[in-house]
Structures are given as C-alpha cells and as structure tokens.
Amino acid sequence: MEKIVLKPIGYVSQGMPVDKTVKWNRWTDPSTIIINEEYRPGLEGLEEYSHVFIIYFMHVSHPAELKIRPRSRADMPEVGVFASRAPSRPNPIGLTVCKLLEVGEGFLKVVGLDAYTGTPVLDIKPYDYYDVIKQPKVPSWFEKIWVERNNNLSTENP
C-alpha cells in the first residue's frame, strides 16, 4: 500500500493562535472543533465521556525530520522522532488527549488541545479505561520537561 488518502471530518475553528504573539494558554483556553454536517450524527453519545482523543493533520508543520531535539531545546538530547511527540514526523498526524467541555449541534469544545486554528480534524475517539496507564516509564529528558511544566503551569504556552 503506497498511499493512504483521508479526508477531514471537520476542523479547529478556534484553537492555538498561529500568531505566536497572541497570548494563549493551552490548559485554560478552550478550543472549538466544528464537525462537517455529514458526520454530525457520529457525535451522539460522546458527551458521556470526560476526555477524548483528537486526531488531526498538522497542516502548519515542519518538513519531516528523523532526529530531533525535544522542544528544539539545545539542552535536550537528540532522539528519534518516534521517541518524541515533535510535529516534524513522516506523517504529520497530531494526537492529543483533551478534556471534553461541551458537545453541541455539530461542534465540540475541549481544553488541552495544542492544534492551530484551521487544523483539519481526522478523527475523534473517546478516551476509555484501556487508555489509562497508571505509571508509564518515560526518559529522563521528559521528566525534566514535566517538572518544569508543573512549576510554570499557570503561565505556559505550549
């Protein structure tokens, strides 16, 4: 199979600003996703979940790189792109667990999404018990980012 063709089911109508000078906080500012009319019946029952995976196409993305430094930080080790969540992937598919705030007529509101306004959405999947890994093991460089994130939670832009 050489090529796989997908189509957006909707898009992020209000999300992370492409303009980096605009103030935005991933952990408090909600994002809105509009679902194309033909797919809206597929949302029924989604409101019974607290969290969802948003799977999207990172249309504002860098060319694929196989080795990256996390967050492009010089103090981070060079690792393979599949050992990171960096956007410069062979297939620029984004995956984010979000808190579900609202499911309305053809739209949803979530918080925690790090996708730019205008991002095409490919799929929405509910987060369920199979997805809970209580104590995953991560590299020490990730631990460092995590500690910094928790120290700066109120002001972070992703």
Next chain:
Amino acid sequence: MEKIVLKPIGYVSQGMPVDKTVKWNRWTDPSTIIINEEYRPGLEGLEEYSHVFIIYFMHVSHPAELKIRPRSRADMPEVGVFASRAPSRPNPIGLTVCKLLEVGEGFLKVVGLDAYTGTPVLDIKPYDYYDVIKQPKVPSWFEKIWVERNNNLSTENP
C-alpha cells in the same frame, strides 16, 4: 483541504490473525511491527518508554457507519461512531496503547495491539504523562464491557 495523503512508515508483520479461527490473545500474544528502512533512525530512544501509541490504517475495515452498536452487540445501545472505538469510521485510523516489549534493528515488539497482520502503520508516538487521565468518565455501556473483559481476561480475543 479536501484530501490528505499519508504513507505507511511500516507494517504489522505479525499481529491479530485475519482468520478468526486462529487462536490469539491480545493481552498476551505480542505483535511485531517492521519499520521501513528509511524511517529506522526515528526509533532511537523509543526503548526508554514503557508504552507507545500505535497509529495505523485499518485496511481490513467495514464501510464507514455513523451509528453503531459497540462490539456489534444487540444488547448495546446505538451510539455515534465518534463515541466508540469501532473500526467503521469515516477515516479508518486505528489507535492503540501498547506495552513496548522490545525495540530492535528496524522493528518493535509490543503487546496489546489489536491490528491485523499486514496492517500499514502510520505513526508511533510515545505514551507520556500528558496521556494519563487517572479517572476518566465513560458511558455505562462501556463499564459493562469493561467488567466482562476483566472477568474473562485470560481467554479474551478482542
């Protein structure tokens, strides 16, 4: 954006048998994923994680349906496809959290994957602390499936 074109980065060389008469247990039988040679440098450092997301293209799939009954069970309510993990989605993208057993020269071994042998793999992402939701809310029909699964864990085929 009308069409999104992706390409496999590898494939499941040994996974869930397409032939349903072959005995296979998702929770104990490992799956092997072979990564195409050009993308292998991207695996470096992946072995430092305990769990990974495998994102794949469900090539053995049903036509998209917007309303489904979970596990095609008559005793389950009809829900929107985005409120379930059913494979009959507008974009047949599969997403599974797997335990990482081994990262070798151009391949990985995981357990927990519910993808057929031959499935094209689109992306591998490490599971990290952002993905841990300790107590997600799920519908009562899911709770029922979960209780049954835990009662039958030793014999389940997904």
